[in-house]
Amino acid sequence: MPVPVSSSFLWGAATSPHQVEGNNTASDLWAIENMAGSPLPERSGDACDSYHRWREDLDILRDLGLNAYRFGIEWARVEPAPGHVSRAALDHYRRMIEGCLERGVTPVVTLHHFTSPAWFRHGGGWTGPDAIRQFTGYVRAVRPILDGVPWVCTINEPNMLAMVAARLHSGAPNLVAGALPPPDQRVAEALIAAHHAARGELDAVASGWTIANQTFQAVPGAQEHAEQWAWAREDQFIDAARDDDFIGVQAYTRVVIGPDGPVPADPAARRTQIGWEFYPGALEAAVRHTASRISVPILVTENGIATADDDERREYTHQALAGLGRAVADGLDVRGYLHWSLLDNYEWGSWAHTFGLVAVDRQTFRRTVKPSARWYGELARAGVLPGAC
């Protein structure tokens, strides 16, 4: 059954600075991408040149009929050297916020989306002696430009950050391929402390953080094991948001857990470009799981599919939104849905995985709206989550 949503429901799309802006040269990941023998197969380079083309991106989003844009502020641009805040970078991001408001688009702003300044990493990263003070210093510098922003996400996917940190500490040669280890618990706790401290700096601005929901499902008999997996990798981060103004839910696929850990999907299972199982039910499961642990408003801050087949994007999104509609019909407090991603962008080491509603020519940066984007925009204009297809 189609489910109408309130007129304040956010229908939008998301990006992150490093993945779309281009030339994020003071960041830690830029250094990794460009070092000799980099573990990342491709560089971000000019990315989508959204640092200069953001007005065009916003016009596209508004013309589709969407009313919200999630984008990020890049710490490495705002504070390229410790304690040295770039007024020009802050002005840039303030212009983006005002550009949203002028177009009737609600800005949803992320303060940290995976990348940090290179100097922060050199100083020990999240477990360095000054990490919390350094992060809150950055948040304090940004706070004055956030007036009028109703949704601020402090840190994106802290659970993924803590898992990637564990992988780096293990000396693994590759950042991205293969199953991730459990989070580095010191990093997890530092991120939770940083999030709470950042919220303290944001005072009247409504804030939360965004969690990678992995939809852990137990095979019969492995329930307790799956709960342990979920606690370390997801639930401790959800629980840390119990006093927040909202929580961001991000879901793409599921992980089935047996007594010995993850059970690989059937070799015949349908997969996305990234190799993840095609599982649009992840969104409904993630929203219900989050609501079962804490009682704060939910904003879907990411959901989407890496595919070269735009019909498949529409199919996946339709099924995911139908599941979201079931959760809303059951009374869950869901305030909006932000599709990942507005643009085909830099997927952390690769340009081959295309999540975008809009294609971007790698030479000219020309944007081309895909049919799935127009279909999604029509749903937004109608204000109705679709029934199952």
Ligand code: BGC
């Ligand atoms: C991240 C995005 C990423 C997406 C698809 C999320 O983990 O927040 O930056 O591109 O998933 O992998």
